[in-house]
Amino acid sequence: MRFSSYEASPGINSYHRLLFSSPNTMKDRKKAPPFHECELKLLMRLYCDSYEEYHGRGREPGKCGPSDKKHLLQHFAREVSNLGFYQRTEKQIEERLRADCKRVRKHERARIHEGQEAVLNSLPTYLHQLYECRKNKANGSGLLNLHDEDYDINDDETPTTWNKVEVITPRENNTPLGEQQLGQAFMEMEDAEDDIAPASTPLSRKLPRKLTKTIRSHGSTSPTDRKAMLYEEEIKLSLLRQQLAVEEMKLIMIKNDLARAQLERETIATERERFELERARQDKAAHDLLSNSVRLPGPCEHLNRKTESRSRASMVPLGVEALKAPQH
Known part of the structure; x- marks a missing residue:
């Protein structure tokens, strides 16, 4: 040794x-x-x-x-x-x-x-x-x-x-x-x-x-009990994750509904503005038409004047011819 x-x-x-x-x-x-x-x-x-x-x-x-x-x-x-x-x-x-x-x-x-x-x-x-x-x-x-x-x-x-x-x-x-x-x-x-x-x-x-x-x-505790406890905890964790995913989906749907409501509100406001512009245009056209009708003479008055002028023109030559006719 x-x-x-x-x-x-x-x-x-x-x-x-x-x-x-x-x-x-x-x-x-x-x-x-x-x-x-x-x-x-x-x-x-x-x-x-x-x-x-x-x-x-x-x-x-x-x-x-x-x-x-x-x-x-x-x-x-x-x-x-x-x-x-x-x-x-x-x-x-x-x-x-x-x-x-x-x-x-x-x-x-x-x-x-x-x-x-x-x-x-x-x-x-x-x-x-x-x-x-x-x-x-x-x-x-x-x-x-x-x-x-x-x-x-x-x-x-x-x-x-x-x-x-x-x-x-x-x-x-x-x-x-x-x-x-x-x-x-x-x-x-x-x-x-x-x-x-x-x-x-x-x-x-x-x-x-x-x-x-x-x-x-x-x-x-025995290993089997520990494994069972571990499986239970994993199942609880998976359920909590599923609930979290469902809540997130609900939140996304709520956000989509809010965005859709906002879009509808903006669309309604745009249509209202367009209707107001159309009404203003129609009111202006009616006002212009009314003002033009007041300035021009009426159709009856124009015809009376025209008839009177024609009658006067026809009466003048007859008088002239009577004066020019020879006297016998």
Whole structure:
């Protein structure tokens, strides 16, 4: 082995063995995305609801199929994945639960020196439910100590990428400088994932307020129910769009009616002006005709004058001939 000397040396602690026995630890850690705050809250609620069933009360794996713990891990992974952030695996869920439980136990030990308020203030909000659940189980039965021992054994024997920083701490005396720097890097990454990652998630990954309220009020629902709810919302949206299209069509018809009424009003005004002009023209023609008839003499008077002039002309030659006739 390449690192057999380091493993045999008593000065190299378990943190160093973990680092060199898993060369793909950093690679696997980068592949697992940090948990969103909504994912953590849902996971803690599911875990606290099935706390006793999760710890050591399942069937034996070899006789009656997978244990209750495995079923619960599958259920947790499915419910958290249904939120739509990432596709979570059973291993990620188990490591997250182990790390959170160990973090709560660490603060429970600090409660003796700092008090309960200091413990709650130092814990993230999503871990308050787990803290109260463990407190109630400890007051009601002795299961909590058994679970703590179980978790301590698992953490020491099979440390994972989520809790390796809290389980194993590098020693200051017999640790190389590179190992100290790498340990600090792991600590910074762990702190960033536990505290900063949920708050610094991009806004595009945050759930809508309506969906968040639905999850909090109704709790976990099956994928079929979520699909049915989604279909109902889509149907409502399509109906609203149809109503909007109908209202827009009504608005267009009203605008057309207004335009038609305006056109009819303008047509009536134009016809009225034309009738007024025609009446004025007729009145003017009648007035001109009346004035011309007053100026010209009447037809009877003209005939009388003409007859009188003819009679006078016929009488004048007869008198002249009488004067010119010889006298016998």
